[in-house]
Amino acid sequence: MLFSIRRMNEKDLEEILAIEQASYRTPWSRRAFQSEIRAPHANPLVLGQWDPPFVIGYVCSWRTLDECHILNVAVHPSFRRMGHAAQMIDHLLEVCQGEGIQHYFLEVRVSNEGAISLYKKYGFKVCGVRKRYYADTGEDALIMQRRGVCH
Secondary structure, X not given: OOOEEEEOOHHHHHHHHHHHHHHOOOOOOHHHHHHHHHOXXXXXXXXXXXXXXXXEEEEEXXXXXXXXXXXXXXXXXXXXXXXXXXXXXXXXXXXXXXXXXXXXXXXXXXXXXXXXXXXXXXXXXXXXXXXXXXXXXXXXXXXXXXXXXXX
16 A cells, blocks of 8 residues: 655544554643744654545644754554664655755654654764653653764
8 A cells, every 4th residue: 555645634534633642651642743844944744545535643843043943753563673764764754855845853752662763763863861751650751963064
């Protein structure tokens, strides 16, 4: 089955919220995703098929000047470990590089070994720790960056 990537829209929200609920202990709200859809600096993308419509994953990021901050990446539980997160990251990096983005940042739970491994494959390196970043558990977040200097 072939999937493609496009910008997120309001019609995607029910499927996105279901994936978000299945993916995170403290999921983003509908309002948070609506804000991403409307914000001029945001770049919310979905991966899926379009006929019939079916969303299997999404990535939310912010672009400011020459930086991209990756905020949220998730894939439907039935489609995990098939390379779909990598497909979305590939697409995001390609688009950002075409727009002159030089630096990429993200936070990831210290316990999320799968995501850390994926980001390292894309050249992300740990450049710091945000202590007790995740309110649900008090878990620390690794700050990861790709290219450029970590602030």
